[in-house]
Amino acid sequence: MFFHCCSSAPRYGTQRPASRNMKKPKALSTRSKGKPKHRKVMNGISSFYAEDFHGKLTANGEVYDMYGLTAAHKTLPLNTICRVTNQSNGKSLILRINDRGPYVKGRILDCSYGAAKKLDFINQGTTNVKIEVIEWGDDKYMKHRKNES
Secondary structure (H helix, E strand, O other): OOOOOOOOOOOOOOOOOOOOOOOOOOOOOOOOOOOOOOOOOEEEEOOOOOOOOOOOOOOOOOOOOOOOOOOOOOOOOOOOEEEEOOOOOOOOEEEEEEEOOOOOEEEEEEEEEEHHHHOOOOOOOOOOEEEEEOOOOOOOOOOOOOOOO
């Protein structure tokens, strides 16, 4: 019986050394490492929301506290921690993104009443802000069980 085996002979006569043949792997971009596509610093207009939503559930499943230091953003992962600076007076504070919004064209952030009070723009209603991401959120939603009485 005769067996024929394949061999790894060069295809076109000469074979280049492996080190010349292989391409160096490209460094992974921040997008391909699983990080969000957002920039770390954003600028735009912020508003605030208060009584109409107080006590209702936010997008991440927790109860909205208008006196807390939280904010709503359209696309940042939920639970992202940001430094928000009021550009008109330089006041800043650390906020956590726990909701979605704002839903008014041209605005990038909706602060809680408590955050807007500390940033000192309650009377104006809106202000220009700088948002600096400190820590990307896990985008997790809280799950609540209904009270069984």
